[in-house]
Amino acid sequence: xxxxxxxxxxxxxxxxxxxxxxxxxxAVACALVWPGLEDSAPRTLAGLYLAPLPLLALxxxxxxxxxxxxxxxxxLLLPGDDEVTVEPARTWSExxxxxxxxxxxxxxxxxxxxxxxLAVWAGAALLTGSRVSAVAGVPLAVVVLPAWALAVAGLGxxxxxxxxxxxxxxxxxxxxxxxxxxxxxxxxxxxAAELHDSIxxxxxxxxxxxxxxxxxxxxxxxxVDRALAAIEDSARSAAAxxxxxxxxxxxxxxxxxxxxxxxxxxxxxxxxxxxxxxxxRVDPAVAGLPEVLSREAYRIVQEALTNALRxxxxxxxxxxxxxxGGALRLAVRNPVPAPVVAARGGGSGIRGLHxxxxxxxxxALTGPDGDDWRVEVRxxxxxxx
Numbered sequence: 001x002x003x004x005x006x007x008x009x010x011x012x013x014x015x016x017x018x019x020x021x022x023x024x025x026x027a028v029a030c031a032l033v034w035p036g037l038e039d040s041a042p043r044t045l046a047g048l049y050l051a052p053l054p055l056l057a058l059x060x061x062x063x064x065x066x067x068x069x070x071x072x073x074x075x076l077l078l079p080g081d082d083e084v085t086v087e088p089a090r091t092w093s094e095x096x097x098x099x100x101x102x103x104x105x106x107x108x109x110x111x112x113x114x115x116x117x118l119a120v121w122a123g124a125a126l127l128t129g130s131r132v133s134a135v136a137g138v139p140l141a142v143v144v145l146p147a148w149a150l151a152v153a154g155l156g157x158x159x160x161x162x163x164x165x166x167x168x169x170x171x172x173x174x175x176x177x178x179x180x181x182x183x184x185x186x187x188x189x190x191x192a193a194e195l196h197d198s199i200x201x202x203x204x205x206x207x208x209x210x211x212x213x214x215x216x217x218x219x220x221x222x223x224v225d226r227a228l229a230a231i232e233d234s235a236r237s238a239a240a241x242x243x244x245x246x247x248x249x250x251x252x253x254x255x256x257x258x259x260x261x262x263x264x265x266x267x268x269x270x271x272x273x274x275x276x277x278x279x280x281r282v283d284p285a286v287a288g289l290p291e292v293l294s295r296e297a298y299r300i301v302q303e304a305l306t307n308a309l310r311x312x313x314x315x316x317x318x319x320x321x322x323x324x325g326g327a328l329r330l331a332v333r334n335p336v337p338a339p340v341v342a343a344r345g346g347g348s349g350i351r352g353l354h355x356x357x358x359x360x361x362x363x364a365l366t367g368p369d370g371d372d373w374r375v376e377v378r379x380x381x382x383x384x385x
Contacts, residue, residue: 008149012079016156019076023109027052048110056106060099063088069101070167077160085169094170101166105159112155119148191245193299193352200303200349202238204310206231208274230273237266260294261286261321264301268319271305275314276334278305283322293379296356297321297328300364303353304332304375312336312373323381327362330377336368353377 030051031044059065070086078084089095123144169177213227244258259266261282268280286294301321308317312334320331350366353375357364362379 008146008153012077012160013153013156015076015079016160017112017152019072019105019159020109020112020152020155022072023105023107024113025109026055027106027110028113030055045114048113049107052106053103056102057099060089060095060102063090065089065102066094066098066167069098069105073160073163073167077156077163081164083164083169084167085173087169087173091170091172097166097170101163104162104166108155108159108162112152115148115151115155119144193356195242195245199238199241200306202234202241204306205234205270205274208309208314209234226273230270233266233273234270237270258295259298260291261289261298261301262294264298264321267298267302267305271309271317274309276305276309277314277316278319279316280319281321282319285323286321286328289323289328289381293328293360293381296360297330297377297379300330300353300356300375300377301332303349304330307349307375308332308334308373326381328379328381330375330379332375333369333372335371336373 027048031047034047034051066089067086070084073084074081074086089098209227209230213224216223264280264282268278271278286297289297301319305317305319308315315334315336317332317334320329322329353366354364357377357379360379362377364378365374365376367374
């Protein structure tokens with residue numbers, strides 16, 4: 001009982017009552033045209049239910065009406081409920097559900113109006129009627145008010161349940177929304193990988209160069225100058241990558257061109273400036289690769305070199321980029337101290353490398369091979385099968 005009475009003070013109860021009133025006014029406006037509201041005869045009461053039907057059928061054919069009904073339902077019936085769609089009706093199935101909703105909304109509003117009229121009549125009869133004493137009439141009239149309020153609150157809750165059922169997204173809309181969420185997730189994942197690969201590479205090179213320059217500061221000015229120059233180049237490259245990612249996020253200006261395998265020499269130079277000795281062999285045929293394949297391959301090479309610098313330090317690195325048997329082959333190998341070999345392989349960079357290869361329909365093999373750490377990637381030139 002306490003729960004039922006407390007529901008009468010809830011904000012949603014009164015906003016739903018407003019929604020019922022709006023539905024009832026539509027029925028009253030239509031009934032004034034036909035058959036009229038001259039009395040309370042059964043013909044007049046039936047007119048309240050039947051008169052709005054032609055208008056509702058026309059409104060159900062207007063796509064924007066579904067959006068309007070969804071906005072009203074979210075505001076008055078189910079605040080913040082994403083299960084109520086605010087999209088226009090695009091198919092006849094959606095228009096049919098909209099018609100059922102419009103009919104239910106108006107008819108429940110009419111029922112609420114009739115209950116209100118009945119409660120007013122009963123209260124007046126109890127207070128002024130001759131068959132009930134004044135002593136008994138007042139308490140009975142007071143009971144009518146909460147009974148009416150509970151009935152209207154029940155109709156409001158029923159209207160909300162019907163709205164959740166008939167104004168919910170259709171299966172096609174749910175599928176489209178799921179696809180949109182998947183595309184957003186994939187885009188965010190791709191941007192996260194871009195930031196990790198580009199900024200992570202720049203920070204690794206900067207860290208190694210700064211540490212080496214500090215060690216020889218005052219003894220080898222020429223090396224310090226080269227280290228500072230390498231740090232400057234890495235910071236400039238990272239700033240360009242960051243600008244490109246921000247342009248993709250803002251969607252207000254075209255993003256700068258992403259680096260491709262044609263720019264792999266910059267990666268080799270940065271790794272050598274960090275102290276690594278890179279033996280790079282790049283097949284000239286990679287210049288004719290599709291841009292998407294070349295761009296992703298560049299990021300794979302960047303992550304492989306960054307991984308070598310981060311975990312093995314300035315060690316000899318062998319890089320091989322070539323085209324072989326209808327596929328692009330990337331191979332990076334470097335020696336790794338024995339204690340490090342067992343600890344590697346689970347980072348986000350290696351995981352991202354495998355994901356890039358999988359998206360392109362290729363394969364990636366990473367892990368220890370004797371005393372070396374190897375990264376071998378094979379990407380089909382024609383893209384995913």
